[in-house]
Amino acid sequence: MxxxxxxxxxxxxxxxxxxxxxxxxxxxxxxxxxxxxxxxxxxxxxxxxxxxxxxxxxxxxxxxxxxxxxxxxxxxxxxxxxxxxxxxxxxxxxxxxxxxxxxxxxxxxxxxxxxxxxxxxxxxxxxxxxxxxxxxxxxxxxxxxxxxxxxxxxxxxxxxxxxxxxxxxxxxxxxxxxxxxxxxxxxxxxxxxxxxxxxxxxxxxxMDEHAGLLVELKQDVTRQKQVRHEDGLRLIAELMVDVAAWRVSAEPGEEEIKAATQALRRQIRDREAACVSALLKRYNFSSRDFPAHTLPLEGERWGMDLFHPQALKDYGVQIGKGVAAGAMAGATLDVFTAGLSLGAATLLGAAAGGLWQGADRLGKRIMGRMRGYQELSVDDAVLRLLAIRQLALLHALERRGHAAQTPINIELDPMTAASAKPGASESDLDLAHDKDFQRQLERWRKQDLPEVLVEARSQPQWSALSEHYENQSRRKQAVRTLAQKLGQA
Missing domain, CATH: 3.40.50.300 (P-loop containing nucleotide triphosphate hydrolases)
Known part of the structure; x- marks a missing residue:
């Protein structure tokens, strides 16, 4: 320290x-x-x-x-x-x-x-x-x-x-x-x-003779806590941008699409696990403090989602008579992950098409689309779930002492927390009863995704999962903006 x-x-x-x-x-x-x-x-x-x-x-x-x-x-x-x-x-x-x-x-x-x-x-x-x-x-x-x-x-x-x-x-x-x-x-x-x-x-x-040192130590503790908090929000924002921007191409055919879907899920799980590890390390905890949990991903979004105004500008697309057609695909299920109960969450998929001007700037993606390829990206509901999980973990890490011996238990449902298993500490239940934090999560459950994530949908080069990853200035600004959004109480 x-x-x-x-x-x-x-x-x-x-x-x-x-x-x-x-x-x-x-x-x-x-x-x-x-x-x-x-x-x-x-x-x-x-x-x-x-x-x-x-x-x-x-x-x-x-x-x-x-x-x-x-x-x-x-x-x-x-x-x-x-x-x-x-x-x-x-x-x-x-x-x-x-x-x-x-x-x-x-x-x-x-x-x-x-x-x-x-x-x-x-x-x-x-x-x-x-x-x-x-x-x-x-x-x-x-x-x-x-x-x-x-x-x-x-x-x-x-x-x-x-x-x-x-x-x-x-x-x-x-x-x-x-x-x-x-x-x-x-x-x-x-x-x-x-x-x-x-x-x-x-x-x-x-101890008057040491009061100056102790005051400075107190001030530094406050500064370091704020720095860790900002670093944690940045790590979560980077995860969200990487996942929102990431997409997997699938050849025509049911089996090919199924294989691409599994690949997408695996990559997102791995990316979330990397974020969890980074958060634990930043707060000087280990994987023993928060055992790994897989994320059940359903409701992948279909289509290239190139209709954000910033994306149209970047690709030289003129807003005109676009064509959109599609069908709903997805599932309704109860999601229980890492002790987190979100209740009934409807995960919807959507397909979209359109007219492109300036198609030369889209290269292989447009050509693949014309040949019948599909592009998969994660559903909005999955992005919401990622945000909720990571914010809950960050909240728990900031309230955990390094003497704690039991794994972190993220329980966000007050009804479930009230009947938590014997031996659960009061700190394990704080997330469920922190009203300010619950309001923060409610926005992620119900409100529209932030504009920077909507923009990231159409910027596959923003994802660190891509071989064409570009950490350009616009992406850095998007991460900063999203981190501020994540930190709003």
Whole structure:
């Protein structure tokens, strides 16, 4: 991760601490957008040693983050600290911790706790990760007493706040009673869109000397999020233009047309899969996060579709007495793809013909048409489906933490989402209940296709699937225009 802070600023060192299996490694994965950091399992005590990672500032280290083992026996350690204090002698918290770290038990019974406390003493502050699904117990209070003895600021990070089993109110009350009034909600599986910004804001309140760095880091997080979003929309727009412009030629005859139809479907599936892979990579996820799904393509459009005014101008065609004739061909079916329910979607095919002036500019395509060849392109309904699928994936990626262990579940139907299978997280259901996003998708379901896609229909050289692909300036502008259209809420 890169921010805009200057390399001359002192590095901020943060220890990520807490009880076993609360999500400390998960927090680091999400903050660094590195799903491969550390090891995450359901069993307690997965992290046995201190591990570190860094956030970079224009190539220089700005923040060091240290993952620590879970504390397991705070009650016994507090009792041991009492015995280490000589009678009649007063010691402050850091002195008591230092005496413990010099004792034999720091390398035996309390070896794991010693690693945590030694690391916190060496850092500027600690992020105390809490699993708010757990009840507040005495062991948690003892842990906090031990950590507070190190004399460094502690910021509780309330994890798994989206869970149905969360006890957020109880934890907030308990932490306040312990004097920890500054805390942040940060679900590492499905963080809020402004979750990182809130985290850095709260840290800045506790650490004035690092406030400038944390403000710049917050600003950079916002910038990077916007850049990723724009890149994602561009990738989807490129897919849509490639698919709208692509066409397959078929010789006359039923078998030849059937073979060409299968080839078209295969090529579009592969192109969509490439877009999915690019989106996953841009957000630093892998194919394990979104298993591949095939797209059932029906209702291919027949005809050359050369009637867009821009296409007529490009080919030197004069608008006159055109001839159009055709028949309806297609199917009505329910489409269920990647957990996405679109309900009954009528996919219609259409045939069209016409008169061409300036036919010399169309070359082999016109000659093939005159010899009885057909040209297949995808139906409008398929383009709509592609847009909906990719926008839903983008929406899910932007709300997914890098600690998430279950595959992305794109469920857009509120009725289906309400009865989702057990174990589905709240984040999996957000798409179905995000009203702004649902309105965005409704436009793609019902409104006319954007003009740039209509134009792309008659520009086969715009498709990267074509051997005659030309990434000309008009195509680039079409992609930019479509990306803006895709991003409209």
């Amino acid at each position: 890169t921010t805009s802070a200057t390399s001359s600023r002192r590095v901020l060192r943060l220890a990520v601490v807490g009880h076993t299996n609360t999500g400390k490694t998960s927090l680091l994965r999400t903050l660094t957008r590195d799903a491969g950091f550390g090891q995450i399992e359901d069993s307690p005590g997965t992290t046995r040693h201190v591990e570190g990672t860094r956030l970079l500032v224009e190539g220089a280290v700005a923040i060091e983050l240290f993952d620590t083992p879970g504390m397991e026996d705070g009650i016994a350690l507090l009792d041991y600290l009492e015995r280490l204090t000589p009678p009649g002698q007063r010691m402050d918290g850091p002195e008591r911790i230092q005496r413990f770290l010099q004792s034999p038990e720091s390398e035996r019974r309390f070896e794991q706790e010693a690693r945590v406390l030694r690391r916190l003493l060496d850092c500027d502050a600690g992020l105390y990760v809490v699993d708010v699904r757990d009840p507040v117990l005495g062991k948690h209070k003892d842990e906090l007493a031990l950590l507070a003895s190190c004399g460094h600021p502690l910021l509780p990070v309330l994890n798994f706040t989206n869970s149905r089993e969360q006890r957020l109110g109880a934890w907030r009350s308990a932490l306040a009673r312990l004097g920890l009034h500054a805390m942040v909600e940060f679900d590492t599986v499905a963080p809020a869109l402004d979750g990182e910004a809130q985290l850095y804001d709260k840290l800045a309140l506790l």
